[in-house]
Amino acid sequence: MARGKYTVNEVEERTGVPATTLRQWERRYGVPKPERSESGYRLYSDDDVTDIKAIKAHVDDGVPASRAAQIVGRNPSDQRGPRPLCDLKGELVAALVDLDDGHADRVVAEAHTLYPVEDVVIDLFQPVMVELGTLWHDGVVNTTTEHFASSYINGRLRQLMSLSGSNRSGHGVIVACAPHDQHELGALVLAVLLRRSGYQVYFIGANTPVEDLADMARTVRPVAVMISASSIDSVHHLMNKRNHLQGIAPLLVLGGNGFNTDPRRAELVGGRYLAASGADAVERFHDLVRETIGTEAAVRR
Ligand code: B12
Numbered sequence: 623m624a625r626g627k628y629t630v631n632e633v634e635e636r637t638g639v640p641a642t643t644l645r646q647w648e649r650r651y652g653v654p655k656p657e658r659s660e661s662g663y664r665l666y667s668d669d670d671v672t673d674i675k676a677i678k679a680h681v682d683d684g685v686p687a688s689r690a691a692q693i694v695g696r697n698p699s700d701q702r703g704p705r706p707l708c709d710l711k712g713e714l715v716a717a718l719v720d721l722d723d724g725h726a727d728r729v730v731a732e733a734h735t736l737y738p739v740e741d742v743v744i745d746l747f748q749p750v751m752v753e754l755g756t757l758w759h760d761g762v763v764n765t766t767t768e769h770f771a772s773s774y775i776n777g778r779l780r781q782l783m784s785l786s787g788s789n790r791s792g793h794g795v796i797v798a799c800a801p802h803d804q805h806e807l808g809a810l811v812l813a814v815l816l817r818r819s820g821y822q823v824y825f826i827g828a829n830t831p832v833e834d835l836a837d838m839a840r841t842v843r844p845v846a847v848m849i850s851a852s853s854i855d856s857v858h859h860l861m862n863k864r865n866h867l868q869g870i871a872p873l874l875v876l877g878g879n880g881f882n883t884d885p886r887r888a889e890l891v892g893g894r895y896l897a898a899s900g901a902d903a904v905e906r907f908h909d910l911v912r913e914t915i916g917t918e919a920a921v922r923r
Pocket residue numbers: 747748749751752753754755756758759768772802803804805806807808809811812848849850851852853854855875876877878879880882896897898899900901903
């Protein structure tokens with residue numbers, strides 16, 4: 623019988639431990655061990671909540687989280703478990719820097735065997751891209767290596783989009799990047815998470831002119847237009863075109879690094895900011911859609 627009954631937000635409220643930390647503990651130490659709902663969301667049991675409170679009490683007393691998790695007794699360090707995603711991340715970065723896509727495929731296959739899709743996307747693909755992008759920004763790897771890696775991760779994410787299937791009866795959401803913004807992967811991660819939650823996602827991708835986006839929204843009538851801006855420049859491009867964004871859809875949601883660094887910018891553009899991480903943003907988005915549309919129909923949770 624399923625024991626999981628609390629969502630991550632409810633557990634955050636009950637224990638005072640932020641959702642991001644809960645996911646980190648699970649990933650790194652194997653505690654807590656939430657079940658997954660049909661659509662992949664974490665559901666925590668009463669035992670999980672007790673464990674989390676116990677770990678928190680130790681951490682508040684100055685015990686490192688890794689040690690606290692051991693004390694709670696579920697993750698003896700001398701026991702060999704599946705390789706954590708942070709280990710797989712290092713190996714995937716190395717494979718991509720070596721331009722060895724066969725090796726990369728094997729690492730990704732291992733990750734998919736061991737972990738749910740959401741974890742692979744958020745805790746493997748996302749940090750791998752940040753690391754490779756940073757190596758490029760710092761001049762450590764050249765543009766061909768960065769393009770090879772971006773294109774590899776892009777392909778994997780698009781594959782997950784197709785495998786998740788299109789839900790023609792789900793609420794429509796357009797996901798695009800701000801004008802002149804080539805940082806496509808954050809938007810693509812968001813699109814995968816939304817599609818796996820049952821939305822009808824139209825992924826447009828990099829460098830999207832706002833006027834064209836408004837035209838498209840008039841045709842497909844989505845519940846939301848979601849725009850990713852990875853830099854301040856991208857936020858400014860949106861600000862300059864904000865009159866085209868007014869009333870574009872019942873919800874205009876803005877995110878990405880350009881807003882994460884100062885969420886108040888979203889209001890200046892006329893949209894809503896939800897969260898810095900795609901996973902948290904999608905969780906909040908469900909509530910927003912429900913408040914706006916007043917029904918849960920067609921949003922699988
Ligand atoms: C990879 C990368 C690149 C790659 C992009 C590859 C690609 N095809 O996407 C390349 C090498 C091409 C690149 C180019 C440039 N980059 Co760059 N890049 C990065 C890097 C390292 C990682 C971005 C990434 O892919 N993250 C992984 C994704 C999955 O995460 P994410 O984008 O944060 O998205 C998540 C959340 O933010 C959220 N989210 C994202 N969008 C949205 C939207 C909505 C609606 C919601 C709800 C949520 C949401 O959900 C996502 C999933 O969790 C960042 C630094 C960083 N640490 O973020 C710099 C960074 C974004 N780049 C930067 C810059 C300056 C550039 C260049 C201008 C550099 C140059 N001199 O040419 C060019 C710009 C090109 C252009 N016109 O856009 C700056 C921006 C600075 C600023 N604040 O203005 C950053 C922050 C680096 C830095 N610290 O200086 N870059």
